[in-house]
Amino acid sequence: MELLKNFKIKTVIGLSLIGCSLGFFLSGCGGKSDFLLSQYRERNLVKDSEGNQYKIVYKSKFPHGYGCSIFLYKSFDKGKTWTKLSTVKIPDDYLTYVIEESDLCISSNDTFYFVCARGKVIFSKSVDKGKTWSKAKVVYDRKGIWQPVIFVDSQDVIYILCGSMLFTSYDGGKTWTEPKAIRSGNDPFFCEGEKGIIYLTYVTGKRQNIIFLSYSKDRGKSWHTETTGELPVMVKEPYITFAGRSIYLIFQGVRPTISHLIPGSKLDYHVYYLKSDDEGKSWSKMTRLKEKGGGG
DSSP states (O other), rough: OOHHHHHHHHHHHHHHHHHHHHHHHHBBBBBBBHHHHHHHHHOOOEEEEEEEEEEEEEEEETTTSEEEEEEEHHHHHHSSSOOOEEEEOOSHHHHSSSOEEEEEEEOOOOOEEEESSSSSEEEESSSHHHHHHHEEEEEEOOOOOOEEEEETTOOOOOOEEETTEEEEEESSSOOOOOOOOOOEEEEEEEEGGGGGGGGEEEETTTTTTTTEEEESSTTTSSSEEEEEEEEESEEEEEEEEEETEEEEEEEEEEEGGGGGGGOOOOOOOEEEEEESSSSTTEEEEEOOOOOSSSSS
């Protein structure tokens, strides 16, 4: 009898915890839609452990020189105002950064990692929240470089993706692996899921309507790829978030019409999501996310 009583107590507690988790996700900020939209809006924010935000700002050296000066700016008030914090010093080669192509990320211990690319892939880091920067290191100096993205996982493994080439560092950026070929695409995005699985999403296809999901279970040594197949919308900026064992793939999509061929016409993008419970092998139907009250 006592055993049955304890079983009932544990069952009630377990169901209560599950209910709380589901309640948080489904009600969240007024509903699952609001919760996922909130997650999606913050996908590109660079924040430290105290919630302060950071961004890279370029200032052209013209007419006094070539290229751009690169600065790190900080916001204490959620992006309302910004203050220049430091200069990111990289080799003075205007071919390297005449075009503003760079990325910034922060590890769990507030170490900053920076990459810029044009002709060369250049890496630098800061261990004092962006006040000073390490001597810039050239990771790769051949052609075929564009749209650099940098990411650091929970084990401080650093990933740099440029075009279709992936570079990985397991020692804080001192040394880097030879480039690993990854299927190229637009709007790449990294994130880390359960059990240290690293996910990379990107968009490709003649109509820009296919999202690829690559993932690694061994910290970037090997990769496997799944795809959504062709979607009925043109896609940009895919993003991944998680709820239990489910993967939510959130993205912006638009259904082009003849009217969009008119010069100056604006594409009316909406936010959608797909859900997968089997690591991206299969996906739910595409669902549009809407603000509470019916807004898009």
